[in-house]
Each structure stands twice: as C-alpha cells, then as structure tokens.
Amino acid sequence: MNIGTVARQSGVPSKTIRYYESVGLIDPADRSSAGYRVYGRHDVETLRFVQRARSLGFSVDEVGNLLALWRDRSRSSGEVKTLARHRVADIDRKMAELAEMRDTLLHLMEHCHGDERPDCPILQGLAGRTATEPTVLES
Amino acid sequence: MNIGTVARQSGVPSKTIRYYESVGLIDPADRSSAGYRVYGRHDVETLRFVQRARSLGFSVDEVGNLLALWRDRSRSSGEVKTLARHRVADIDRKMAELAEMRDTLLHLMEHCHGDERPDCPILQGLAGRTATEPTVLES
DNA sequence: GCTTGACCTTATAGTAACTAGAAGGTTCAT
DNA sequence: ATGAACCTTCTAGTTACTATAAGGTCAAGC
Numbered sequence: 149m150n151i152g153t154v155a156r157q158s159g160v161p162s163k164t165i166r167y168y169e170s171v172g173l174i175d176p177a178d179r180s181s182a183g184y185r186v187y188g189r190h191d192v193e194t195l196r197f198v199q200r201a202r203s204l205g206f207s208v209d210e211v212g213n214l215l216a217l218w219r220d221r222s223r224s225s226g227e228v229k230t231l232a233r234h235r236v237a238d239i240d241r242k243m244a245e246l247a248e249m250r251d252t253l254l255h256l257m258e259h260c261h262g263d264e265r266p267d268c269p270i271l272q273g274l275a276g277r278t279a280t281e282p283t284v285l286e287s
Numbered sequence: 288m289n290i291g292t293v294a295r296q297s298g299v300p301s302k303t304i305r306y307y308e309s310v311g312l313i314d315p316a317d318r319s320s321a322g323y324r325v326y327g328r329h330d331v332e333t334l335r336f337v338q339r340a341r342s343l344g345f346s347v348d349e350v351g352n353l354l355a356l357w358r359d360r361s362r363s364s365g366e367v368k369t370l371a372r373h374r375v376a377d378i379d380r381k382m383a384e385l386a387e388m389r390d391t392l393l394h395l396m397e398h399c400h401g402d403e404r405p406d407c408p409i410l411q412g413l414a415g416r417t418a419t420e421p422t423v424l425e426s
Numbered sequence: 427g428c429t430t431g432a433c434c435t436t437a438t439a440g441t442a443a444c445t446a447g448a449a450g451g452t453t454c455a456t
Numbered sequence: 457a458t459g460a461a462c463c464t465t466c467t468a469g470t471t472a473c474t475a476t477a478a479g480g481t482c483a484a485g486c
C-alpha cells in the first residue's frame with residue numbers, strides 16, 4: 149500500500165501521516181525501491197487509533213503514550229485511566245471557561261439594541277468592566 | 288510612559304504589546320529620542336479593551352474590528368452585536384464538541400478497572416469501536 | 427566618572443499541529 | 457510516449473504569542 153491508500157482507508161491525510169512520522173508519533177514506514185512509503189493493514193489500524201485519540205482531544209504527545217500502552221499489552225490499565233482522567237479534567241476546565249465567556253457575551257448582548265444607533269453596550273462593557281465580573285450594566 | 292509601565296497598568300505584557308503593534312492591531316507608538324516607545328493613559332485603556340475582548344475569545348483580527356467600531360462612535364451597534372452573536376455560536380459549537388469528547392471518555396472509563404490488570408477497555412475502544420458505542424468488553 | 431541593574435531596542439526562532447506550495451521523480455494506462 | 461495521478465523532500469505559512477540573544481539607555485549610588 150502506498151501512502152494515499154492508507155490515507156483513504158484510515159482517514160488521515162497523507163501529509164498528516166508524513167508529519168506524524170516526522171515527529172516520531174508513528175514508526176518510519178518501509179520504502180519501496182523508488183523510495184515510496186509502503187504500508188500494511190496494521191498501519192491503517194494504528195492510524196485510526198491515532199485519529200480517534202486525537203479527536204478526543206489527546207495531544208500528539210499523549211497519543212504517543214497511548215500508543216505505547218496499546219502496543220504493550222502487559223502494561224496496567226491504570227495508566228491509561230489516569231491519562232483519560234486528565235483529559236476529562238482538561239475538558240471540564242475548558243468548558244467552564246467557555247461557559248463564562250458565553251455568559252458574559254450574552255449579558256453584554258442583552259442590552260444592545262443592535263440597530264443603527266451608534267451607542268453599543270457591548271463595546272462599553274469591553275471598555276470598562278472586567279470579563280469575569282460583568283458588573284451590572286443595566287438599571 | 289514606557290512600555291513596561293503600560294504593560295503593568297494594562298496587564299498586557301510588553302512583548303505582547305510589541306507583537307500587537309507588529310501585526311497592526313494597535314497603532315505604532317511614538318518614540319522617545321532614544322527610540323523607546325512612549326505611551327499615554329489612553330493607550331492603557333485601549334490595551335485593556337483588547338485584553339477583555341481577547342479573553343472573551345475574539346481573535347486578534349476580530350478585536351481589530353471591534354477596536355475600529357469602538358473608535359468610530361458613529362457606527363451602528365448592529366455590527367458589534369453580529370460579531371458577538373458569531374462568537375456565541377462558535378462557543379456553542381466548541382462546547383458541544385467538548386461535551387461529546389467528555390461523554391465518550393467517561394463512557395470508556397466506566398468499564399476500565401484502572402488497576403494492574405493489563406487489558407484496558409479505553410484502549411480497546413480507541414482501537415476498534417466507535418467512540419460512541421464501545422461494546423461491552425469485560426464480563 | 428563609572429558601574430550596576432533595570433529597562434528598552436531589534437531580530438530570530440520556538441511553540442502545537444498541521445496545511446499548502448514548489449520542484450521534481452514514479453507508475454500506469456492509453 | 458505522454459499525461460494523469462501519484463509519490464518524494466523541503467520550505468514556509470497558520471495563530472497568538474513567548475523566549476532568547478545581543479545590544480543600547482537610564483537613574484542611582486559610590
């Protein structure tokens with residue numbers, strides 16, 4: 149299999165596969181006589197694994213760990229669970245942050261008539277109050 | 288005021304201020320005879336505005352628009368509200384994505400004993416099953 | 427007058443995780 | 457044998473900074 153084929157079968161673009169190889173996430177592929185990278189069915193699985201882990205927000209580095217754990221079946225499952233727990237904590241942090249942004253924005257928007265009049269409470273909010281304690285603008 | 292002073296007063300690091308200038312987000316500062324950047328109180332306000340907008344997740348480019356809108360008081364508030372609405376939509380998208388990651392991860396973790404035993408449902412879930420329906424592996 | 431330390435300047439490169447493009451070689455079907 | 461589709465490497469661009477290097481400036485103290 150050439151790189152394009154694995155790319156199609158795994159869903160990971162060829163450029164990304166080369167990139168993963170270059171940063172050491174996946175092992176360097178064997179080469180054909182012409183220098184083309186050659187892959188087997190197993191590589192498709194690996195790449196799918198990588199893709200799923202990435203889509204769950206694991207960093208490329210973390211995926212590297214996960215991959216090592218996956219390959220070494222004698223390793224404990226505790227390590228993996230810890231990694232997953234960290235990820236969930238990251239997600240929680242990020243979600244809280246986004247929720248706060250959203251609230252602030254909505255709060256600001258509530259008082260904006262959004263028409264042709266030039267004065268805008270959103271801009272005034274950005275100019276004067278902190279994002280974390282959006283002092284009551286109305287009343 | 289030198290850059291360090293504005294940095295302290297606005298909360299935006301000097302390096303970041305120079306960066307903002309270099310990418311055209313803020314106007315180039317006047318220079319002292321020695322070539323130092325010189326700022327006034329108004330610049331502190333501008334920088335604070337920028338910082339708040341960035342903390343609400345507006346991109347540097349968007350902050351540029353917001354800044355233009357802020358400076359031009361004759362502009363309608365509708366444009367600003369539209370920008371804010373887009374931001375909220377972005378946030379909603381991102382939150383939904385994170386929520387899905389979180390669910391999948393939690394689902395996978397539920398079946399992981401997390402001890403010394405080597406088999407790990409999380410890895411198996413990443414490897415084979417779609418994240419959303421991780422077939423029961425233990426039992 | 428001179429040194430010390432804090433401050434300032436520019437330019438370059440590094441971060442994460444790719445993505446795009448250039449310039450060129452290979453394979454295969456017609 | 458020619459053209460399309462594929463492959464190769466290398467370089468640079470993306471976002472929003474942050475870090476480092478190498479050097480100039482300023483105010484205070486001795």
